[in-house]
Amino acid sequence: MRIATIVAVVVILIVAIRTLIFTGPEEKYRVAHPKAGYSLIRPSDWEATIVDRSDSTGFRDAILLFPKSWIGQQPSIWVKRYGGTPDFENLKSIGFSEGTFQGQPAWVSLQTPKIHLLRTVVFQRGDAWFNAGTALPGLEGAKLGDWWRYVETIKVQASPATKSSG
Numbered sequence: 001m002r003i004a005t006i007v008a009v010v011v012i013l014i015v016a017i018r019t020l021i022f023t024g025p026e027e028k029y030r031v032a033h034p035k036a037g038y039s040l041i042r043p044s045d046w047e048a049t050i051v052d053r054s055d056s057t058g059f060r061d062a063i064l065l066f067p068k069s070w071i072g073q074q075p076s077i078w079v080k081r082y083g084g085t086p087d088f089e090n091l092k093s094i095g096f097s098e099g100t101f102q103g104q105p106a107w108v109s110l111q112t113p114k115i116h117l118l119r120t121v122v123f124q125r126g127d128a129w130f131n132a133g134t135a136l137p138g139l140e141g142a143k144l145g146d147w148w149r150y151v152e153t154i155k156v157q158a159s160p161a162t163k164s165s166g
Contacts, residue, residue, distance in 0.1 A: 024146070025153045033081075036061050037157035038130070040079055041150055043067075051080075058083050059131070065150070073115060073137035077150050082129040086122055096122065101132075102152065109133075117141030119148060125156035 025041040031048040032039035042048050042065045051062040062080040091107050099108035099121075106123040117140075120133035132154055134147045 025150050030153070031063055031065075033061060033063055036081055038063070038079060038081065038125075038128075039155050040065075040077075040132075041153040042077070043150060045069075046077075054083055058086075075134065075136045075140050075147065077134045077147065079130055079132040079151075079154050082131065084129075086129055086131070091122060096120075102154070112141075117144060119144060119151075121151070128156065130154070130156070 023044075026044065027041065029042045029044055030039050031042050031050075033050055033052075035052060040063060046065050046067050049064040049066070051059075051064060054060050059080040060083040062078060065077040066074055086107075088107070091109075094109070095111055096107040096109045099106055101108065101121045101123045104123065106121050108122075109118070109120045111118045111120075116135045116137050118133060118135050120131065122129065122131050124130075132151050134144070134151055136144060136147060140147070
């Protein structure tokens with residue numbers, strides 16, 4: 001009985017401390033791509049890099065998030081806009097399956113290559129396609145749900161042609 005009480009107290013303390021330390025996404029840390037019209041919330045002690053050029057992997061632009069200071073392998077969070085429609089056969093071949101993101105159809109993947117846990121989603125908003133996710137090294141993978149909450153904050157503005165009138 002005594003051991004059970006001690007274990008219960010320790011668990012309650014861990015949950016309380018974790019709740020106090022990890023507040024989750026706060027709107028004041030929202031980062032918007034200035035030209036592309038999408039955004040997401042960054043962790044308070046992370047910084048954002050805005051990419052405004054196409055790359056060799058087919059992405060048009062991106063918001064990349066990394067910790068300001070971190071010892072060892074860094075986690076990362078990203079949202080990238082495709083230059084066109086993704087190759088769905090290729091997505092299937094690399095482990096993506098049909099699922100949902102923000103209540104809408106998407107392609108999802110959870111993989112563990114080498115030391116990182118990678119959770120990735122490919123989704124469409126309006127005419128644009130996006131790739132978003134997080135790469136978590138080592139024990140950070142145990143907090144996937146905490147980090148994924150930031151990915152779930154992605155907002156995509158409707159382009160003038162797709163906004164509803166009224």
